[in-house]
Amino acid sequence: MREQSARYFFLIMIPAFVLLTLFLYYPIIQGTVIAFQKYTLFDMTNTPFIGFDNFKAIFTDINFNFGQIMLNTLIWVCVSLALQFVLGFILALLMQKPFRGRGIYSSLVFYPWALSGFAIGLVWAWIFNGQFGLVNDILLRLGLISNPVGFLSNPSYAMASVIVANIWYGVPFFAIMLLAALQSVPAELMEAGKIDGAGPLRRLFSITIPYIKPTIISTTLLRTMWIMNFPDIIYAMTGGGPSNSTNILATQMINKILKFYDYGQGSAFGVVIMVLLFTYALLYLRLTSGKEETF
Amino acid sequence: MLKRSLLMLVVLTLLVSATVSANTITLNFLEVMTSPERTALLRDLIAEYEAMNPSIKINLISPPYEQADQKATLMLNTNQDLDIIEIRDYTVKQFVNNKKLTDLTPYYEAWSEAETLTPVAIAAAKTVDDTPYLVPQAIFIKALYARTDVLAEYGITEMPETVEELIEICRQITDPSKNQYGFAWRGKGATMKFGDLFASVCVDDVANSEFIYSEDETFFLDPGFKQGMEAYITLFKEGTPPDGINWGFNEQVNGFVSGTTPFLIQDPDAIPLINNLLGEDKYEVVPLPVGPHDFTLIDYGFCGMGIPSYSKHKEEAWNFIQWISSAEKNGYFNEHWGPLPVHRTTFDINEHFQGKHYQAYRYEMANPDTFLLKTYPLASAKWPGWDVVYETDVQSVLLGRMTLDQMLQKWTDYWTK
Numbered sequence: 134m135r136e137q138s139a140r141y142f143f144l145i146m147i148p149a150f151v152l153l154t155l156f157l158y159y160p161i162i163q164g165t166v167i168a169f170q171k172y173t174l175f176d177m178t179n180t181p182f183i184g185f186d187n188f189k190a191i192f193t194d195i196n197f198n199f200g201q202i203m204l205n206t207l208i209w210v211c212v213s214l215a216l217q218f219v220l221g222f223i224l225a226l227l228m229q230k231p232f233r234g235r236g237i238y239s240s241l242v243f244y245p246w247a248l249s250g251f252a253i254g255l256v257w258a259w260i261f262n263g264q265f266g267l268v269n270d271i272l273l274r275l276g277l278i279s280n281p282v283g284f285l286s287n288p289s290y291a292m293a294s295v296i297v298a299n300i301w302y303g304v305p306f307f308a309i310m311l312l313a314a315l316q317s318v319p320a321e322l323m324e325a326g327k328i329d330g331a332g333p334l335r336r337l338f339s340i341t342i343p344y345i346k347p348t349i350i351s352t353t354l355l356r357t358m359w360i361m362n363f364p365d366i367i368y369a370m371t372g373g374g375p376s377n378s379t380n381i382l383a384t385q386m387i388n389k390i391l392k393f394y395d396y397g398q399g400s401a402f403g404v405v406i407m408v409l410l411f412t413y414a415l416l417y418l419r420l421t422s423g424k425e426e427t428f
Numbered sequence: 429m430l431k432r433s434l435l436m437l438v439v440l441t442l443l444v445s446a447t448v449s450a451n452t453i454t455l456n457f458l459e460v461m462t463s464p465e466r467t468a469l470l471r472d473l474i475a476e477y478e479a480m481n482p483s484i485k486i487n488l489i490s491p492p493y494e495q496a497d498q499k500a501t502l503m504l505n506t507n508q509d510l511d512i513i514e515i516r517d518y519t520v521k522q523f524v525n526n527k528k529l530t531d532l533t534p535y536y537e538a539w540s541e542a543e544t545l546t547p548v549a550i551a552a553a554k555t556v557d558d559t560p561y562l563v564p565q566a567i568f569i570k571a572l573y574a575r576t577d578v579l580a581e582y583g584i585t586e587m588p589e590t591v592e593e594l595i596e597i598c599r600q601i602t603d604p605s606k607n608q609y610g611f612a613w614r615g616k617g618a619t620m621k622f623g624d625l626f627a628s629v630c631v632d633d634v635a636n637s638e639f640i641y642s643e644d645e646t647f648f649l650d651p652g653f654k655q656g657m658e659a660y661i662t663l664f665k666e667g668t669p670p671d672g673i674n675w676g677f678n679e680q681v682n683g684f685v686s687g688t689t690p691f692l693i694q695d696p697d698a699i700p701l702i703n704n705l706l707g708e709d710k711y712e713v714v715p716l717p718v719g720p721h722d723f724t725l726i727d728y729g730f731c732g733m734g735i736p737s738y739s740k741h742k743e744e745a746w747n748f749i750q751w752i753s754s755a756e757k758n759g760y761f762n763e764h765w766g767p768l769p770v771h772r773t774t775f776d777i778n779e780h781f782q783g784k785h786y787q788a789y790r791y792e793m794a795n796p797d798t799f800l801l802k803t804y805p806l807a808s809a810k811w812p813g814w815d816v817v818y819e820t821d822v823q824s825v826l827l828g829r830m831t832l833d834q835m836l837q838k839w840t841d842y843w844t845k
Binding site: 173174175176177178195196197262263264265280281283285286287288291371372373374375376377388391392393394395 | 498501505521522525526527604605607615616617669670671672673674679682683686688809812813815816817819820821823824827829838842
C-alpha cells in the first residue's frame, strides 16, 4: 500500500517536473553556459568557449562602469523596496477597516499591479517629460519653478524619477499581501493588548508586525528579486541614461543583448544577477529565521 | 450515434483539408517593421495577390516591433518554416553571416523592373558582399523640417542651407523664458545619425571614404570633426531644450509640432504623422543643410524582403516579392506607410510622391555629389554597440562629466582597438 502511494506520488510529480525542467532549469543552465562562450548574433557559426572573458569584459568595461551600475542597482532596489513596503503597509492598514466604497477604492489601488512595466514606463516618461510633462506643468502653474525641470535628462533627478514610477507600480503588491495577512491577525489578541493598556503604536509593533512577520519576510524577499530583475520601467523612461545614471544590472543585460547583440556578455550579467540574488536570499532567510528561534 | 457522426465529421474534415493543402502552397512571411496600420496594409496587398493566385496562401507573421528582429533571428537560426523574410539594414549582415539568405542575383537578372530601382535602392540591396540578398521595399533618408509659421514670427523666411546657418538661427530665436528653442535634439536611440550631420560633415576626407567611419578609418581626431562637434554642443547649449538629452523620436516630433523647436531632422515617415497633428501648411521640408565642404551625408536606412536559404518554395516566394516590389505596388505601399519608394518611376506615376513635402527627398536623391550616399559599417562587429556608446558619451560630455577630447580619443579607440 505504502509502495503504491509512493509510486503514485512520483507519477503525479512528473508533469510539474518536466515543465520546470523545460522552462526553468534548462534555460538557466543554457544561459549560464552561454556566459562562458563568445556568443554574438553577428556570428552564430563560431561560438567557442572563452572562460571568464565575458565576465572580465563587463567588469572592466570603459563605456559602462561596472561600479556605477552596481551602485545604481543598489539604490534602485533599496529605495524602491523600502518605500513600496512602507506605503503598501500604510495602505493595507487604512483599508483594513470597512468603509463605504472600499471595494471600488481597493480595486483602483490595485490597478497598477495589473499593468505591463513597459507601458507604465512610457506613461511616466510623459508625466516626467522635461518639456511637455504633467509634473512640470503643475509645478509651473503653481509658480514653484520658473523653468521646466529635466526630470529624466538631469542625472540628479533621473534615478529619483524612475524610482517614483516603480513605487507607484509596486505599492499595490504589498498592500494586497499585507492586507490579507492583517485580516488573519486574531481580534482577541488585539483586544487583549488593548485591555493590557497598549496604545495603537505599541499594538502595531508588538502584536501586528510579529504576527504577520512571515508574510513580511516572504514578500520583501520576493520583491527584492523582482525589482532587481525589473528593467522595464527604466528601459522605457531613460534607457539607462542620461550618461549611465539610471543603468542597472538588468538594463545593462538587455542593452548587451538588444543593442550589442552580445548574448555572451548579456548572459554574464544574468549570472551576476543570479549569484547576487541567491546569496542575498540565503543570507536574508538565515538572518530572519534565526531570530524566530530565539522567541 | 453521436460518436459515429462525430467520427465521420473528423474523417471528412481531414480528407478535405488534405486535398486542399495538396493544391495550395502556404508561404510563411515574417514582417519586422510591425505597426498595426502597416500590418493591415500588408494584409490587403496579400489578399489582392492571393485572389490573383488561388494556389498560393500567404501566412503573415507579425511580431511586435520591439521583438521582431529577435524573432526573425531566432526563426532563421532554428530553420523554422519561412519563405519570405523582411530584412533591415541592421540585420542583413548577420543573416548573411549565418548563411540564412538566398543570393537573389539570378532572380534580379530575370526581373524587368530591376532597372528602374533608384541608386539608393540598389546600394541597399547590395549592402553585403556587393550581392543582392534582398529586394528593398522602403528607403529612409533624412531632410530638414522647418516650422515656417513659427520662424516667420521671428522674421525668418530664408531656410538655412548650411549647418552654420542652421545653428545660428536656432541660437537667435532661443529664449528659455518664452519656452522657445531652435532644434529638436535627438538624445536617445540612433543619436549618431544626428550628430554626424554636424560633425562628420566637417571632415573633408569623409567624402572619399567608404563609410562615415569604420574599423579601418576614423576621423574623430580630425580638427574638422572636433570643430563640428563643438558647434553641435553649442547648438545643444544655446538652441535646444535641456531636456533634449532624453528625447527620442516621439519627443522630437512633439517639440516640432508644439513649435518649441521649429527645426527637426527626420525621415519621410514623419510626414504623415506631422500632417495628422499639424496639417500640411505650417511647415516645409527642405534639403539637409551642408557642411563647410559643401556636402552632407545621406545615411540611408532601408528594409526589404529576402528568401531564407532553406525555403522550400523559393520560386513562389520570389513571384510574390516581384509582384509587391513593382513600381505601382511599392508606391502604393509606401504612400500609405510613409518611407520613400524604391523605383524612380514611382515619383512620376504616384501623385502622393509628387507632393511638396517629398521634393526635398527627391532633390537629395538626384544630387549625389552634394548629398553623399554614405552608410555606417553595418557589417562591422563594432557597429551594434556603437549606438549606446555614442549616446552615453555625448550625454556625458553635454553634462560635463567627460571632456570633448576624452570622448574623441575614446571613440577612436572604440573603433580601432
